[in-house]
Amino acid sequence: MSATILAVAGVSKQFDGFAALTDVDLAVCKGERVGLIGPNGSGKSTLVNCFTGIVRPDSGSITFDGADITRTPAWLRAQRGLVRTYQIPRPFPSMTLQENIEVPLRFAAGHTLASMISDEAQVILDQVGLIDKAGLSPKGLTQVELRKLELGRAVAARPKMLIADEAMAGLADSEVDEILALLLRLNGQGISIILIEHIMRAVLMFAQRIVVLVAGCKIADGLSDDVMRQDEVERAYLGE
Amino acid sequence: MWRPTPIALAHLRLGITIALCGTILVVVTILIGSRVNEYYYLAAYTILQYVVLGTAWNILGGYAGYVNFGTAGFFAVGCYISIVLNRLFQSPLFLDMVAAAATAGLMGLGTGYLTLRLRGVFFSIATLALAIVLQTIITNWSFVGGGRGVYVIRPEISGVFDSYAHFLVTLMIGLATCAVLVAWAVEKSWIGIGLAAIRDNEMAAETCGVPSLRLKLIAATTSGALMGMAGASFPYYVSYVDPATAFNLAIAVNSIAMPLIGGTATWWGPVVGAIILGSVQQTLTVTISSAANLFLVGVLLVVFLTAAPRGVVGIVRASKRGRK
Numbered sequence: 001m002s003a004t005i006l007a008v009a010g011v012s013k014q015f016d017g018f019a020a021l022t023d024v025d026l027a028v029c030k031g032e033r034v035g036l037i038g039p040n041g042s043g044k045s046t047l048v049n050c051f052t053g054i055v056r057p058d059s060g061s062i063t064f065d066g067a068d069i070t071r072t073p074a075w076l077r078a079q080r081g082l083v084r085t086y087q088i089p090r091p092f093p094s095m096t097l098q099e100n101i102e103v104p105l106r107f108a109a110g111h112t113l114a115s116m117i118s119d120e121a122q123v124i125l126d127q128v129g130l131i132d133k134a135g136l137s138p139k140g141l142t143q144v145e146l147r148k149l150e151l152g153r154a155v156a157a158r159p160k161m162l163i164a165d166e167a168m169a170g171l172a173d174s175e176v177d178e179i180l181a182l183l184l185r186l187n188g189q190g191i192s193i194i195l196i197e198h199i200m201r202a203v204l205m206f207a208q209r210i211v212v213l214v215a216g217c218k219i220a221d222g223l224s225d226d227v228m229r230q231d232e233v234e235r236a237y238l239g240e
Numbered sequence: 241m242w243r244p245t246p247i248a249l250a251h252l253r254l255g256i257t258i259a260l261c262g263t264i265l266v267v268v269t270i271l272i273g274s275r276v277n278e279y280y281y282l283a284a285y286t287i288l289q290y291v292v293l294g295t296a297w298n299i300l301g302g303y304a305g306y307v308n309f310g311t312a313g314f315f316a317v318g319c320y321i322s323i324v325l326n327r328l329f330q331s332p333l334f335l336d337m338v339a340a341a342a343t344a345g346l347m348g349l350g351t352g353y354l355t356l357r358l359r360g361v362f363f364s365i366a367t368l369a370l371a372i373v374l375q376t377i378i379t380n381w382s383f384v385g386g387g388r389g390v391y392v393i394r395p396e397i398s399g400v401f402d403s404y405a406h407f408l409v410t411l412m413i414g415l416a417t418c419a420v421l422v423a424w425a426v427e428k429s430w431i432g433i434g435l436a437a438i439r440d441n442e443m444a445a446e447t448c449g450v451p452s453l454r455l456k457l458i459a460a461t462t463s464g465a466l467m468g469m470a471g472a473s474f475p476y477y478v479s480y481v482d483p484a485t486a487f488n489l490a491i492a493v494n495s496i497a498m499p500l501i502g503g504t505a506t507w508w509g510p511v512v513g514a515i516i517l518g519s520v521q522q523t524l525t526v527t528i529s530s531a532a533n534l535f536l537v538g539v540l541l542v543v544f545l546t547a548a549p550r551g552v553v554g555i556v557r558a559s560k561r562g563r564k
Binding site for chain 1: 247248430433434436437439440441443444445446447448449450451452453505
C-alpha cells in the first residue's frame with residue numbers, strides 16, 4: 001500500500017456534554033477512495049469538520065501529508081491540499097460561476113496571473129460540465145448544477161485529498177452517476193477521496209474501503225464487501 | 241508567459257482616470273480661488289468629507305459585509321489627535337493627518353482583532369461601544385477641552401490659497417481622491433476578491449483558501465485609517481470642537497446611509513451616495529433647517545432600501561442590462 005496522506009489519531013469532540021466523536025482513528029492512503037457511512041447524527045459531518053478545521057477536536061491529532069494540522073486554520077488546510085465540499089452547497093451568490101471557480105484558484109492553488117486563472121477556470125468549468133453557464137450567477141442553478149459547482153470549486157483548490165460531504169443527496173439516479181463519474185475521474189488524477197454518503201449504491205460502487213461511524217465511534221473499517229457483511233454494521237446502519 | 245488581460249488594462253485605465261479627475265478638480269479649485277462665495281467651499285468640504293467617510297466605511301461594510309456603527313469614533317480620534325498635536329507643538333496639518341491615520345488604523349486593527357473572529361453583529365456592537373467609550377474618555381480629558389470643547393486657531397495660509405476654507409476644500413479633494421483610489425485598488429485586487437467571497441459565504445471562503453481574518457483586518461485597518469484622516473482636518477474646519485460634535489450620531493448614520501443609497505458593491509457607489517445625500521442635506525440646511533437632515537436620511541434610506549436595495553449602482557446596472 002502506498003504512503004498515508006491523512007492520519008487521524010484518537011480524535012474526540014463533545015458539544016455541551018454530548019459526545020459527537022469518541023476516540024476516532026483513521027488513516028487514508030494516497031490515491032485511495034474511502035466511503036464514510038453511518039446513520040444520521042453519527043458524527044460524520046463533525047469528523048469532516050475536524051479534518052478541515054471548521055471544528056477543533058477536544059483531543060487527538062490530525063496529520064495531513066506529513067504535517068500535524070490539528071491546530072492549523074481552515075484556509076491553510078485548503079491551501080495545503082485538504083479540500084471539502086459542503087452538504088448544502090455554499091456558492092458565492094454575487095459572483096459568476098467563472099468567478100466562483102477563480103476564488104480557490106487564486107487563494108488555495110496560489111495562482112497569481114489573472115490570465116492563467118481565467119484559463120484554468122474555463123478548463124475546470126468544462127470538466128464539471130458547467131462551461132455554458134460560466135458567465136451566469138449561481139442563483140439560477142439547479143441542485144445538481146450547484147453540486148457540480150461545489151465540486152468544481154473544490155477541484156480548483158488543487159486538492160491532494162477531497163472530502164465530498166453528501167454530494168449526491170437528493171439527486172436522481174442519472175445525476176448520481178454523473179457525479180460519481182466525475183469523482184472517479186478526479187481520483188484517476190491521483191486525488192484521494194473520502195465520500196460521505198447515504199446512497200449505498202453510490203458508496204458501494206465508488207469506495208474501495210468503507211468506514212462506519214455509529215454514535216461517534218468507529219465500528220468498522222475495511223474492504224467494502226467485508227464491512228457490509230458484518231452483523232454489527234447491518235444492525236446499526238441498515239436496521240435489524 | 242505574462243500577458244496583461246483586457247480586464248487588467250481596463251482596471252488600470254480606470255485608476256488613472258480617477259487620479260486624473262482628482263488632479264483636475266484640485267487645479268480647478270485653486271484657479272477658482274476667491275471668485276465664489278466661501279459658503280460653497282464650506283458646503284463642498286462637508287460633502288467631500290462624507291465621500292471619504294462613506295468610501296472608508298464601504299471597504300469593510302460593503303466589500304466584506306461587516307457593518308461598522310462606530311465611524312464617528314474613528315473620525316473623532318483623528319479629530320482629537322489633531323487637537324493634541326496642535327496643542328503640544330503646533331504641528332502642521334499634514335503631520336496631523338499622518339498621525340491620525342496611524343492611530344485610527346491601529347484602532348481598526350485592534351477592534352478587528354478582538355471582534356472580527358466572531359461573525360456578524362458582534363463586530364457591529366463592538367464598534368458602537370468603542371465610539372461610546374472613546375467619547376466618555378474625551379469628555380473627561382481636560383487637556384483637549386473635556387466636555388466644554390476646545391478652540392483651534394487656524395494657522396496663516398499663503399501661496400496659491402486665498403483663504404483657509406479654500407485650502408481645506410482643496411485638501412479634502414486630494415484626500416477624497418486618495419480614499420477613492422485606495423477603495424478602487426482594494427476592490428480590484430486579490431484583497432477585494434477575497435473580501436467579496438467572505439461577504440458571500442465566509443465558511444466557503446475559508447474552504448477555498450481565503451485567509452478571512454487576515455483580509456478582514458486589512459480592511460478594518462484601511463477603513464479606520466481613512467476615517468481618522470478625514471477627522472484630522474475637521475478641527476480646523478469648524479475651529480471649535482466638543483465631543484458632541486466630533487462623535488455626532490449623524491456622522492455614523494451618514495457614513496452607512498451614503499454607501500447604501502449609492503450602492504455598496506463598487507467604489508463609486510459611496511461617492512455617488514455621498515454627493516446625492518450630502519448635497520440635499522446642505523441644501524436643506526440652508527433652505528429649511530439643519531434639523532431636517534437626519535429626517536431626510538431616514539426617508540431616503542427607507543425609499544432606497546425598499547425600492548432599490550442595491551442603490552444607484554444597482555439601478556445603473558439594471559438599466560445597462562436592459563439596454564442590451
